[in-house]
Every structure is written in C-alpha cells, then in structure tokens.
Amino acid sequence: MRITVALAGLLLAATALAQQVPPAAENESPEYIKGKETLARVTGAAGSKTVENLQDIAPELGRWVVEWGYGQVLSRPQLDLRSRELATVAALTALGHAQPQLRAHIHGALNVGCKPEEVVEVIMQMAAYAGFPAALNGIAAAKEVFAERGVKVNTSP
C-alpha cells in the first residue's frame, strides 16, 4: 500500500510538473533544466515562487538554488529523494534557525512520498541529538504544514 501511495505521489508530482515547469529557455544549462524538474517534484510551486522572489534582489542566488542545489546536489542518483528529504528535515530541525526552509522541506518530504508519520519521527529523533527545544519547534513547523495540507497523523504507538 505504501508503494501505491508513493506512486500516487509521483503521479501528482508529475502532473504538477507538467503545469509548472516553463519550457527551457535557450540559454538554460542541462543542470538548470534538471534542477527545475527536481525543484518542482520536491517543492511543487513553492520553490519556483522562492526563486522568483529573488529576481529583483539576488537573481544569481536563485539560479544557484536551481542549477546547483536542485540540479546537481539533489539530483544525484546515489540517494533517493525520500531519504534526502528526511535528512534535510532532520538537519534543519537540528540547526533550528531556518524555520521557513524547514516548513518547505516538510512539504518536500510529503511531496516525494514520505509518510507524515516518518516526517514526525525524524523530527522527534532530533530531541536526542539537538535537544527538546529544536524538536518541539520542528514539530510546531510540521503541525503548521500538516494543517495547511489537511494531513492527519496516525499517533497510535
């Protein structure tokens, strides 16, 4: 059943992709094109919104996010996107100073097929490695994202 859910997630992502990714401009590198695809799969429309918001102040930073962050770092085949997103949620929870990005990657984890219970679990785990405050603020971020998406968590032990 988990596989089914994951497949459904991929289908949804693929549909979203078809709608969001503009056709490659002439001067776009293969990494940029790959990056736009991965960005859309992970963040839906939110990521390209972030990149757009940078256009009038730091457009190159936006290009780096797409071309290097998503086109190179996250697109390497050595690790699946589910493990990558869980690891990013863990790291941002532990760091504690990047709540907007933590929320974005909780969305991202769900977008690439993680179960809400897995996202909650990896945040809870950070209590042991970064302390309760980090874990509690991580859960607060998850609660916000889940409410926005209408996601219910199965809390039976």
Added chain:
Amino acid sequence: MRITVALAGLLLAATALAQQVPPAAENESPEYIKGKETLARVTGAAGSKTVENLQDIAPELGRWVVEWGYGQVLSRPQLDLRSRELATVAALTALGHAQPQLRAHIHGALNVGCKPEEVVEVIMQMAAYAGFPAALNGIAAAKEVFAERGVKVNTSP
C-alpha cells in the same frame, strides 16, 4: 543485491549482538534491555564502551543514552534504522560541533546496512544546507571511519 548486503549486515550485527549484550540484570527496565539491543546493532561495541566510560562520572547520563535514546527514541518502529542513521549523520554534519558522535554514527549507518556511497551522499548534501565547511569536515570524518574499516567508496558518477 542491496537486500543481500543488508541481510548480511543484519546477520553480522546479530552475531555481534550475541557477543556484546550482557544478560539483563534484575533491575533493568524493558526499555533498558531494548536499548542495549539497539545500541549494539547501531554502534557495535563502541556504544557500550561510551556508556562504560561514563560510570565513574555520570552513570545516569549513560543510562539515559541506553534507556531513552536507544530504547525509546531509536527503537520506535515508525522509521527504519537506515533512515534514522542517515538523518543523524546529516544532522551532526550540519551542526558541526560533534565530530566524535558523527564518527560513531557513520559507523552506525554502515552497521545498520547503509552503503558507504549513501553516507557520503548525505554528507555532501549538507553543503547545500549548512555550507561547505560542515560538509568537508563531515567527509573528513567519513574518510577516517572508512579507512578504519577498510571501506572503499565507488566514486563513479
């Protein structure tokens, strides 16, 4: 083949377990007993060495590590140990101030069946979320651990 390797890892871990976990003392809680098992699976003999080193200064901290950290946090079934260890390696790489624990969990990731390439990958990924210095120091820790274990990394793209 990956499944085979993982199974072999589990068998090795189980053997190690049989050798390392002393029989439950009378006053040990179920969580403590569970914790010792998970500790042995994840850290081999190193974890119980760490706990022993605390006996003459902070034995209760050692009990917390076993009973709460490994017996409760890491033993919950909601997430597999491979995902947990990759997430911990990511978080400790990003935090940057806990090199001994990072090395322990790089061992841990390998002990529970992660491929060296996956460990390297999740550390590299932290370049995007915590910067190059954190990622480079994480790779240095991995290099040390891999050398100690005679592990070779497949670096073909």
Added chain:
Amino acid sequence: MRITVALAGLLLAATALAQQVPPAAENESPEYIKGKETLARVTGAAGSKTVENLQDIAPELGRWVVEWGYGQVLSRPQLDLRSRELATVAALTALGHAQPQLRAHIHGALNVGCKPEEVVEVIMQMAAYAGFPAALNGIAAAKEVFAERGVKVNTSP
C-alpha cells in the same frame, strides 16, 4: 527576605500544583508522575499545555518531555531548581534559536524562586559568551515575560 519570597513562591507553586496535576492514571510510571509534578512547579499550566498540543501529532514526544525531561533530568536532587533554571535560561539565550522555550524557562526561573534581577543578569552575562545579539534577544524575551506577569526589575546598580 529572599527566603520569604522563595517560600511564598513554593506555596504558590504548590497551590498551582494541586489544581493542575490530574490524578495519576493507572499506566503512569513513577517517573511520569514525578515529571508532572516538576513540570507544574517549573512551568505552571504552560508546560502541560505544550504537552497537550502534541497529542494529535507526536504524543510520545510529550511523554518524553514529562517522563524523561522533567521526571528524570530536572528532578535529580544533585542541583536545585533555581540553579537549573538559570542555567537553562543561559543556554537557550546562547543558542539563540529557541525563543518560545527561552520565554517558557524565564517563566520557569521566576516560578521556582529566581529574582527577576537574577534572570536579567544571567542573560546579560551571555553577551560575553555568545555575543550581543544573543543577549539582546534574550532580554527582549525577558521583557515580554515580565510585562505579561507585571514584574518590575530593580535596575539600580
């Protein structure tokens, strides 16, 4: 006079305790019961509110906070609660990324008998160990908490 104030604080806390701690359920461990008492002494009603908020997303994290955090870590007799709360306020000020928990423990420090001037002092001290931004944001948190409680600080040198 300081002793009188501290005693009054304890009496108030004890009264609060009688109102807030529900009778022990059948399956509650001794550590959980002890934890609920310490949680109430330190945080008044706020802590159990935090734990309740976790029920629909990460109830086990709430149990850990009560049973391990307050029932074990904070309940050990080796250090008094006043020193513990001042130390926690110092650490959260220095870390800088946990403002909600910092506010909770500024309340906590006052709840267990610390004088407002002592709370302010330990935050100011962090200027030397974690820099002015951390100390200034810590004071901003204290200002908020003191306003909420109607606390005035004696600022004569």
Added chain:
Amino acid sequence: MRITVALAGLLLAATALAQQVPPAAENESPEYIKGKETLARVTGAAGSKTVENLQDIAPELGRWVVEWGYGQVLSRPQLDLRSRELATVAALTALGHAQPQLRAHIHGALNVGCKPEEVVEVIMQMAAYAGFPAALNGIAAAKEVFAERGVKVNTSP
C-alpha cells in the same frame, strides 16, 4: 562616483549625528562618548532607540553596547567601518539566529557607505559557508530593509 556617494553618506551621517547625539553628560567616559558617535554613524537613530529600550530592564547592557561595542570594538582605526559592517552582516547571516540585529547591520552597512550590491553579495556568499537557508533568510532581511529605505538593487551580472 562611488567616492561621491560615500562622501554624501558621511555628510548625511554627520548631519544625523548632530541631531541625535545628546551632549556628553558629566559622568560619561571618553569611550562612551566615542561609542555614541560611532553608534549614530552606524545605526542612525535606531541604535540609541535599542539602548533606550534597555533602560527599564538592563541599562548596563545598553551601556556595554555603547561603551564597549561601539566605543571600543568598532571604533578602533585598524579596520574601516565599511569592512566591519560587511563582516558583521556576513557573520549574522551565517549564525542565522539574530534577524533583528542582521537587519540593523544591513542598515548599518548602507549608513557607512556600502553599496546595496555589496551587502547583497556578502549575504549571497554565505550560501557557500553556511548553506542556502542562512543565505535566503539573509536576503529576506535585506529585502525588508531595502524596501523600507526605497533602495533598488542593480541586478545586472
């Protein structure tokens, strides 16, 4: 032309100075007087507002900011204020937990003659040393400050 702009900035700062710095009180040390001048040059009226806000809770912390932070640390002639403010913007962006102070020093960098493009650049650079989340939140702070001041960034490569 850059020199002209810098000079204009200094003139504006000097004018602001004349309006903001109250005459030295009798008990003010030379470092305090020097600190008030540097504070006004760097932060305009905002810094003295911050110091004022501390009067009813931690006035000595305010005195330390002026006398030690601005009167001694920032007033040493070994490094110009432009380099100092760029370095502070970089450090606060990297630390990630001090957004109010980051905004204050983005103002500060502009006040002492940095070009908006230089401020943006040093924040972007932090992507490499502290990761994208830190850099993105730094740019968000800059965007806020620039909007407040009506500053436009030249984004041509």
Added chain:
Amino acid sequence: MRITVALAGLLLAATALAQQVPPAAENESPEYIKGKETLARVTGAAGSKTVENLQDIAPELGRWVVEWGYGQVLSRPQLDLRSRELATVAALTALGHAQPQLRAHIHGALNVGCKPEEVVEVIMQMAAYAGFPAALNGIAAAKEVFAERGVKVNTSP
C-alpha cells in the same frame, strides 16, 4: 559542611590571588583592577596566561576580557559567581564549539566553590536542551579537568 567547603575555597582563592595579581600599573582603570581580581578568583593562573598569550597578536582583546568580561560583566553583584560559572558551563556545553573555554570554566566553577557533582549535573542537564552529543562532549571535558585536579565524583544516585 558545604559552607565550610565554600569558605575553604574562598580562602584558597584569596591566597592564590595574593600570589597571582601583580600590583596595579599606573594606567590601569578601576574596572581593569577589579577584572584582574575576578579573573584570578575564577581561573587561577590560567586566565592571566590566556591574556598573556594575546600580547603579541591581539593585546586589546586580552584587555577586553579582563576589563569588560571579568571587571564588568562577571563582577556585578546581582548574581553570585557560583551561579554564574554554572550558567557559563551550561551555555558553553550547549554551544558545543568552545571546548578550551568550557574546560577553563569547569575549572572556574570548581575554583569558586561549585561541587564537582553540580558541574556534572548542569552538563548532564544540557542533554535535554542541546542533545546528547553536546552533553557527552561536555562530560568528556569535565573528565579531563577532574583528572587533572585529582577530583573524584560521588556518583551514588
């Protein structure tokens, strides 16, 4: 008995003081003189060694440590040195990146009369606020300092 121990500690510190603090030079401010006294009480000879080591590279930083850090921040009467040192040990344990200073302040806590068990306790407490790695590295620092001083910890619960 604890009072006796504390008094003995003060006497020892006072004796040490008499030996370590050179007579005030002509150009030393009252804060500097006060700072040298507090530095000697807290750090014994180690602090002035640190300051000396700065003479050929950043002597002013050494002056700031003495005059501002110890002469002003730590010398204020609003909080006793024992609480201050416990708070500093907690904060440096939580930050995790300042092991040399953590060791210095574990010495400092003992020098101003904290019991080894209190030092251990405040470090253990950080497991809850900053995670196990920070607490374990803090205990490692304490173990080193205690070994150097021949201090034994009473670990009975």
Added chain:
Amino acid sequence: MRITVALAGLLLAATALAQQVPPAAENESPEYIKGKETLARVTGAAGSKTVENLQDIAPELGRWVVEWGYGQVLSRPQLDLRSRELATVAALTALGHAQPQLRAHIHGALNVGCKPEEVVEVIMQMAAYAGFPAALNGIAAAKEVFAERGVKVNTSP
C-alpha cells in the same frame, strides 16, 4: 605603501598561479577553469590539495567547491576578494565549528592582500557578535597561521 604591498601580493599570487593551475582539461567548464584560478589566488596550493583529497571519496564535492564555490560565488565582480575573505574569516570565527576552514581563509585573506592587522581586527570584532570564546579560538587559529608564515603583527594601538 599599502598599494605596493597589495601589488606585490598579486604578483606573487600570479606567479604561484602559473605554477599551480594545470592546463584546462577538455571537459572543464568555463566556471571550473575560472574556479581553479580563484582557488589558486585565494588558497595557493592548499585548496587544490583539499580538492585532491576528495578524489577517492567525494570527487563531486571537490568539483562543487571549485566550479560553484570559487568559479561562481567568489568570482563575481560585485565585491573584491579582500572584502570577501575578511567576511569569510568573520563568519567562520562566529560559527566556531570550522577551524580547518578558518585557518585556510586566514591564509586566504593574507594571500589576497589583507594586512595581518586587518585579519586580527575582524576576528576581535566577533567578540561583540559571537562572544569571547569564538573570538579567542579565532585568534588562536590566526596565531597558528601567522607562525607558519613568519608573519608579525603590529600591535601598537
């Protein structure tokens, strides 16, 4: 005279460059080639040594450092390399967990023409923004680098 020194530094760097940068391989992108040049200017031979050390474990991370970090981030003309290196030294000092990289960029700052006194100054400044421990450990790193290079600091006020 400062200009002369800076020019001499550039000449030395250019000479070093001629020796260190191997001819561009066929498959090297313009960003990679540019990155190798900037890497050599900033780090001398040390940077390419770091990249080489990654070849058997994470070669792509090395490519990212050169192509993205040095070829894109640090090579943009909006900010001079001296300001960039001072900002990086400040940020790494404040973060506190990346001593090897801090030492590399203290070398880097000197390599691109910063005076030792400027490097010391920006590290000292971090006492105000990240606390004394960070600044003291930063100075310790500088002391090591200066000793290695035979650099003397002018400490007259």
